[in-house]
Amino acid sequence: xxxxxxxxxxxxxxxxxxxxxxxxxxxxxxxxxxxxxxxxxxxxxxxxxxxxxxxxxxxxxxxxxxxxxxxxxxxxxxxxxxxxxxxxxxxxxxxxxxxxxxxxxxxxxxxxxxxxxxxxxxxxxxxxxxxxxxxxxxxxxxxxxxxxxxxxxxxxxxxxxxxxxxxxxxxxxxxxxxxxxxxxxxxxxxxxxxxxxxxxxxxxxxxxxxxxxxxxxxxxxxxxxxxxxxxxxxxxxxxxxxxxxxxxxxxxxxxxxxxxxxxxxxxxxxxxxxxxxxxxxxxxxxxxxxxxxxxxxxxxxxxxxxxxxxxx
Amino acid sequence: xxxxxxxxxxxxxxxxxxxxxxxxxxxxxxxxxxxxxxxxxxxxxxxxxxxxxxxxxxxxxxxxxxxxxxxxxxxxxxxxxxxxxxxxxxxxxxxxxxxxxxxxxxxxxxxxxxxxxxxxxxxxxxxxxxxxxxxxxxxxxxxxxxxxxxxxxxxxxxxxxxxxxxxxxxxxxxxxxxxx
Numbered sequence: 208x209x210x211x212x213x214x215x216x217x218x219x220x221x222x223x224x225x226x227x228x229x230x231x232x233x234x235x236x237x238x239x240x241x242x243x244x245x246x247x248x249x250x251x252x253x254x255x256x257x258x259x260x261x262x263x264x265x266x267x268x269x270x271x272x273x274x275x276x277x278x279x280x281x282x283x284x285x286x287x288x289x290x291x292x293x294x295x296x297x298x299x300x301x302x303x304x305x306x307x308x309x310x311x312x313x314x315x316x317x318x319x320x321x322x323x324x325x326x327x328x329x330x331x332x333x334x335x336x337x338x339x340x341x342x343x344x345x346x347x348x349x350x351x352x353x354x355x356x357x358x359x360x361x362x363x364x365x366x367x368x369x370x371x372x373x374x375x376x377x378x379x380x381x382x383x384x385x386x387x388x389x390x391x392x393x394x395x396x397x398x399x400x401x402x403x404x405x406x407x408x409x410x411x412x413x414x415x416x417x418x419x420x421x422x423x424x425x426x427x428x429x430x431x432x433x434x435x436x437x438x439x440x441x442x443x444x445x446x447x448x449x450x451x452x453x454x455x456x457x458x459x460x461x462x463x464x465x466x467x468x469x470x471x472x473x474x475x476x477x478x479x480x481x482x483x484x485x486x487x488x489x490x491x492x493x494x495x496x497x498x499x500x501x502x503x504x505x506x507x508x509x510x511x512x513x514x515x516x517x518x519x
Numbered sequence: 520x521x522x523x524x525x526x527x528x529x530x531x532x533x534x535x536x537x538x539x540x541x542x543x544x545x546x547x548x549x550x551x552x553x554x555x556x557x558x559x560x561x562x563x564x565x566x567x568x569x570x571x572x573x574x575x576x577x578x579x580x581x582x583x584x585x586x587x588x589x590x591x592x593x594x595x596x597x598x599x600x601x602x603x604x605x606x607x608x609x610x611x612x613x614x615x616x617x618x619x620x621x622x623x624x625x626x627x628x629x630x631x632x633x634x635x636x637x638x639x640x641x642x643x644x645x646x647x648x649x650x651x652x653x654x655x656x657x658x659x660x661x662x663x664x665x666x667x668x669x670x671x672x673x674x675x676x677x678x679x680x681x682x683x684x685x686x687x688x689x690x691x692x693x694x695x696x697x698x699x
Binding site for chain 1: 522526527530559563619620621622641642643662663664667668671672
C-alpha cells in the first residue's frame with residue numbers, strides 16, 4: 208500500500224489513482240509496491256471536475272489587466288507580485304519537478320503530496336504559492352468590495368453572527384498572521400482525520416464557515432478545508448502601496464477589492480463536493496457492512512469444520 | 520532605513536512594551552492563561568526588538584569602515600572554518616536566499632564549542648532559539664520589508680550588496696569578547 212498516496216486519496220476528491228513510482232520525492236516515505244514498475248512517465252490518473260493534465264505548469268494571468276485594480280492595488284504591485292513573485296514560483300517548481308513523479312500531477316495533488324502531513328518537502332513552498340496566488344487574483348475584481356449576497360451571506364450571518372463580525376474576524380486574522388502568510392475564509396465540511404501535524408480547527412462542528420490564517424505557503428487544502436477567499440499578507444503583497452500599514456491594506460482589500468461572486472461560486476462547489484463525499488462515505492459504509500456479514504458466514508463454516516475434527 | 524528603523528523597529532518596541540505591561544498584570548494576578556497566551560506576542564515583538572537592535576550595530580557606512588573585512592582573529596577563524604571570506608559570503612547568501620517567508624540569517628559563534636556557524640531563524644526568533652550557546656556576530660534581516668523598496672523581489676541583489684556595509688569591526692569585537 209502506498210502510504211503517501213493513501214493519505215492523499217483519503218483526503219481529496221482529485222487523486223483517484225493509487226499508483227506512484229518508487230523513486231524521487233516519495234522515496235523513503237512510501238512502501239514499494241512489489242512488481243509495480245513505471246516504464247514511462249505517462250500517468251493513468253483520472254480526475255473529476257474537468258482538470259487537465261499539463262506536462263509543464265504555466266503562469267496563469269489574473270482575470271483582469273494589471274492596472275485594473277488601481278488605485279487600490281497599483282499596477283506596479285501587480286507587475287512585481289504577479290510578474291516576478293508568482294512567475295518565480297512557477298519557474299522554480301517546474302525546475303524542481305521535471306523528470307520526477309510530481310511532474311504532470313495536478314497542482315493540488317503536488318501540494319498535498321509534498322505537504323507530507325506537515326513534514327514539508329522542498330517543492331511544497333513553490334507549489335502551494337502558485338495555487339495561493341491564482342486563488343488570490345481570482346478573489347479580487349475591479350470594482351469589488353461591498354457585501355456578499357444570497358446563500359453566502361446567510362451562512363456568514365449564521366456562522367459569524369453578522370457580516371460585520373465576520374469582517375472583524377477576517378481582519379484580525381490577517382493582521383495577526385505574524386511574518387509571512389495568508390488569511391482565509393474557508394468552508395469546513397469534514398470530520399478531520401487527515402493525520403496532519405497541525406489542524407487549526409479540530410472541533411466537531413461540521414459544514415460551517417471558518418476564518419483561518421496560515422504561515423508562509425500553507426493553505427487550507429492541507430487541512431482538508433475548502434478555501435473560499437484569501438488575502439496575501441506577505442509583505443511583498445502590500446509593501447509598495449502601503450509599506451508597514453498592513454491594516455490599511457486589509458481595509459482596502461475588504462472595501463474595494465473582494466469579489467463576492469467568486470466567493471459565492473466557490474461556496475457552491477465546496478458544498479457540492481461535501482455532499483458528494485458524504486454520499487461516498489455512506490456507500491462505503493454500506494459496502495463494509497455487507498462485507499462483514501460475508502465474514503460471518505465464513506466463520507461459521509470453519510467452526511463446523513472443527514466440530515467434525517473433534518468428533519473424530 | 521528610515522522606514523525600517525522608525526516604523527518597523529519602533530512598532531516592535533511599542534508592542535513589546537505593551538505585552539510586557541500585560542504580562543506584569545497577569546503575573547500579579549497569577550493569571551496563568553494570560554501569561555501563556557502573551558508568550559507569542561513577547562516572542563514576536565521582543566524578538567523583533569532584539570534582532571533589530573543587533574542589526575543596526577551590524578551595519579556601518581562605508582566611510583566608517585563598513586564592508587572592510589576583519590584582519591583580527593575573526594578573519595582568521597573565518598578562513599580556517601569556511602576556507603575564505605568569499606566562501607562564507609556565498610554560504611550566508613545561499614542560506615538567506617533559500618529562507619522561505621520571513622526571517623534572519625546569522626553568523627554565529629558557539630561559545631561552548633568555540634566554533635563559527637551560519638544559522639537562520641524564522642520570523643523574529645532570536646538566534647538563541649537555535650542554541651543557547653550561540654552568540655550573534657552579525658545578522659542579516661531577510662524579511663521583505665528590509666529590502667523591498669530598493670530591491671523589490673530581487674533578494675539576491677540585496678544579499679550581494681549588503682556586504683558593502685557590514686560592520687566587521689563590531690563583529691570582531693563581539694567575537695573577541697565571547698571567544699574566551
